Amino acid sequence: MTPLAALLSIMFFPAGITLILSGMLYEWADRKLVARFQNRIGPRWFQPLADTIKLLTKEEIKPQGLKSLLFYGLPIVALTGALTAALYAPILGFSPIYSFPGDLIVTLYMLSLMTMCIGLAGWNGSSRFSLIGATRSFTQLFAYEAPFLLALLGPAMAANSWVIKDVSAYAEGHYWMILTQPVGFVIALIGLMGKLELPPFDAPEAETEIVAGALTEYSGRGLALFHIGKSVELVVAVSLVTAFYLGGIGNPLLFLIKTLVIVLLMALLQAMLTRLRIDQTVGLWWRYGALLALLQILILILLKGWLA
Amino acid sequence: MNFPQNYVSQLMEKITTWARINSPWAIHFNSGSCNGCDIEILATLTPRYDIERFGIKLRGSPRHADVLICTGPVTRQARERLLRTYEQMPEPKFVVVVGSCGISGGVFQGCYNVVGHINEVLPVDAFIPGCPPRPEAIIDGIVKLLAHIQRGTRPALVIKPGVQEAA
Ligand code: SF4
Numbered sequence: 363m364t365p366l367a368a369l370l371s372i373m374f375f376p377a378g379i380t381l382i383l384s385g386m387l388y389e390w391a392d393r394k395l396v397a398r399f400q401n402r403i404g405p406r407w408f409q410p411l412a413d414t415i416k417l418l419t420k421e422e423i424k425p426q427g428l429k430s431l432l433f434y435g436l437p438i439v440a441l442t443g444a445l446t447a448a449l450y451a452p453i454l455g456f457s458p459i460y461s462f463p464g465d466l467i468v469t470l471y472m473l474s475l476m477t478m479c480i481g482l483a484g485w486n487g488s489s490r491f492s493l494i495g496a497t498r499s500f501t502q503l504f505a506y507e508a509p510f511l512l513a514l515l516g517p518a519m520a521a522n523s524w525v526i527k528d529v530s531a532y533a534e535g536h537y538w539m540i541l542t543q544p545v546g547f548v549i550a551l552i553g554l555m556g557k558l559e560l561p562p563f564d565a566p567e568a569e570t571e572i573v574a575g576a577l578t579e580y581s582g583r584g585l586a587l588f589h590i591g592k593s594v595e596l597v598v599a600v601s602l603v604t605a606f607y608l609g610g611i612g613n614p615l616l617f618l619i620k621t622l623v624i625v626l627l628m629a630l631l632q633a634m635l636t637r638l639r640i641d642q643t644v645g646l647w648w649r650y651g652a653l654l655a656l657l658q659i660l661i662l663i664l665l666k667g668w669l670a
Numbered sequence: 671m672n673f674p675q676n677y678v679s680q681l682m683e684k685i686t687t688w689a690r691i692n693s694p695w696a697i698h699f700n701s702g703s704c705n706g707c708d709i710e711i712l713a714t715l716t717p718r719y720d721i722e723r724f725g726i727k728l729r730g731s732p733r734h735a736d737v738l739i740c741t742g743p744v745t746r747q748a749r750e751r752l753l754r755t756y757e758q759m760p761e762p763k764f765v766v767v768v769g770s771c772g773i774s775g776g777v778f779q780g781c782y783n784v785v786g787h788i789n790e791v792l793p794v795d796a797f798i799p800g801c802p803p804r805p806e807a808i809i810d811g812i813v814k815l816l817a818h819i820q821r822g823t824r825p826a827l828v829i830k831p832g833v834q835e836a837a
Contacts, residue, residue, distance in 0.1 A: 393722075397720070397722060400717050401717050402717045402720040402722065402723075403720050403722075403723045404720070404722060404723065405722050405723065405725060406692075406723065406725070408692070409692070409693065409725050411689075412688070412689045412692035412693040412725060413689075413693045413695075413725070414689075415685060415686070415688075415689035416686075416689040416690050416692075416693045416736070419686045419689065419690070420736075420760045420761070420762070421760035421761040421762075422760065423733065423758075423760050491731075570730075572730075573730040573731045574729065574730045574731040574733075574734060577731075577734075578730075578731045578733065579731075579733060580733060580734075581733040581734060581760040582760050585733075585734060
């Protein structure tokens, strides 16, 4: 790494601010695109920023009968998890600043930490809505986690490495893996939406049924931290899928365009599909998602054995 | 010595107000209306009027909301729930009344089961008249409320006493 690149990556990543701001911009792109698909004008570009600042300056109410440590601690842990995951991911087309053997697995679990925290936050609540939301969050976690992992495992196996950097370098030097492993790409994309609890997988926070799911009792700062964590998670996960399936890191501008294409696809799916029931979500993942991902990995193993 | 600190706090104040008027999240409560006003509020949320362009979002939970949109007169049964919903909202919070019933009791004035208009129970920041008001009127009312917040003027937080409990 040249000194300039090192300086840039330190300025851009651990500082977190750029990361959070880019997360907000992605969130805005997503909301705006959904609005355009619904023939609306949509939010202004600073909307997520205004939402976050407003939430941060609002009063935070702690309902009676909750464990304070969990109530105040969980949002912080969730955000920390998302920001830590960002250290190992190729954000905005810059190569990840840290990497060690096996960082792919660590990153994926850091991303799941967010869902765990939301689930626990709901579990800690005294309201029945947050309890139902928490149950649904955990159920959905068990549904999409394995297929999503398997979908990202495909490129890792093709590249023979558990390091995000190596996999994206491999992806850069070969055919785009969306062509060689199309099933994996679809599963990764849909898994991404499940991870972020976007429609049609928004049963855990279905506002028409269970108020606001696990975060019903959160107000002000806690809610803001969860929101920031979610938008950071969006950036990290989108970057990972792009780097793995759409031809590696390449140059930052091209990378940005590719990530926006993924956001566009996600917005299209969000605008098109309606919410699935939680049992339909689980059925979808375990009946089709996991099996297809396993099948693809089997084919990959056989092909590798045959070619070697 | 004091000057920079003042300056910083003024700046913070400005940023806070800016964020507040650009992202009012609303919650909708019907305390006994005939549903006419509620339907107009729902019409306001449709893509045709698209209030997300002002940053207005309808939230399910009062804990997430800034603006309480009330419709209808307050019935004896709904009074407790209305107050509770209001108290569950974190500060700063604003109340908007939609429809003539919420302003004066309207056609339900003097009913045996009605406490009265909303301002007898909650401190109201904006009234939107009409029976029911059109979506444009509702948007106009909300925008006026936002201007009100920007100027930093609010009615005093006094809950009016003298709500009659006996029949
Ligand atoms: S103002 Fe008119 S439409 Fe609204 S609740 Fe009263 S009677 Fe119904």
